[in-house]
Amino acid sequence: MDVLCPKRAFIGLERGERKDMTRKCIWIDIDNSPHVLFFAPIVKQLQEAGHEVVITARACAQTHGLLELHQIAFVPIGRHYGKALLSKIAGLGIRSLQLLRFVRRQKIDVAVSHGSRSLVWTSYLMRIPCVTLYDYEHVFTGIFNKFSTKVLLPELIPDNILGSIGLDATKVVRYPGFKEEVYLGDFQPDSEIYSQLGIGKDQVLVTLRPPATLAHYHNPRSELLFEAALQHILAQKAAVAVVLPRTEDQRIDLLRSYPSHQGLVIPEKPVDGLNLLWHSDLVISGGGTMNREAALLGLPVFSVFSGKRGILDQTLVEQGKLHFLQSIADVQHIVPRKREVCLPSPQSNKRIIDVILKEILTATEH
Secondary structure, three states: OOEOOOOHHHOOOEOOOOOOOOOOEEEEEEOOOHHHHHHHHHHHHHHHOOOEEEEEEEEOOOHHHHHHHOOOOEEEEEEOOOOOHHHHHHHHHHHHHHHHHHHOOEOOOEEEEOOOHHHHHHHHHHOOOEEEEOOOOOOOOHHHHHHOOEEEEEOOOOHHHHHHOOOOHHHEEEEOOOHHHHOHHHOOOOOOHHHHHOOOOOOEEEEEEOOOOOOOOOOOHHHHHHHHHHHHHHOOOOEEEEEOOOOHHHHHHHHHHOOOOOOEEOOOOOOOHHHHHHOOOEEEEOOHHHHHHHHHHOOOEEEOOOOOOOHHHHHHHHOOOOEEOOOHHHHHOOOOOOOOOOOOOOOOOHHHHHHHHHHHHOHHHO
16 A cells, blocks of 8 residues: 555556656665665655656665655555575565566656665566666675666776676766765754753764664674674763664664663654754764765764775775774774764755756666
């Protein structure tokens, strides 16, 4: 069924319906929580231009909750099948079949995702032109590279990487900057976040995000660093730790390990992550997107990620905007303090959106 679907534009067209041939029906699949904010301005501009947009979403992390929070209508299809390789392969097949059953009833012109393997495979089977974006070169990219019509990558990823990951250069389209810059400029701070979380404005607000333990690139060392960082922050009397679990298992483990701890806040519902970051004094995370958001906003941010470091993160390290924790000793050097400098207003990179919209709307020409 359709969730929060007040407009026909979100549903798409059933097969057999007529439509203006100058308009396209675009299918976007959101299979992870960071992609909610990323696609929001893209969906808005496509709809304002008169195109139909169909959004499907996988139950993974807080994807559904964040879509509802931002009032983006979607069709829930499928779930995450765990971290074991065989489970991932089975999950890919199952969800692709689920998407296939849904998409067959639509008249889709172009399919778009930020790294949804199920969308890519379904699009290939349905002979639908497919635009894929990804910004971490160490994920399993085989399906994206082989079956996508176009692959959009940041300019920061060098050309010599493409051959090593088996990507046909004729499919590649480059965009400037970081994908997070697509939506940063649309953000409006709301200080109600303090009362919503029961936090005093005089407290040192530290936002923490656990590692992506279900990802194929996860390194268990990240969990040890995250646990050390959380304990370090909780030991600071002036600080309050707001932890955003990725999964229900992470939430349960945290509540079991730290029952009724006064310095720990675990939101019961999805929160506006950018708003939380904006009001934070310090960020410690195992996720690439939140780290980059914090770095681009100008916040002090530390990463506990212990997998292969991507080009984009390394660029921010070299710019002095992101710091990686390498050991427990590194954690002990973190000093949470109240941020005295107001953050500058974030700016969107309109050039990225222009590139993405152009490639989506011209994908049928290839």
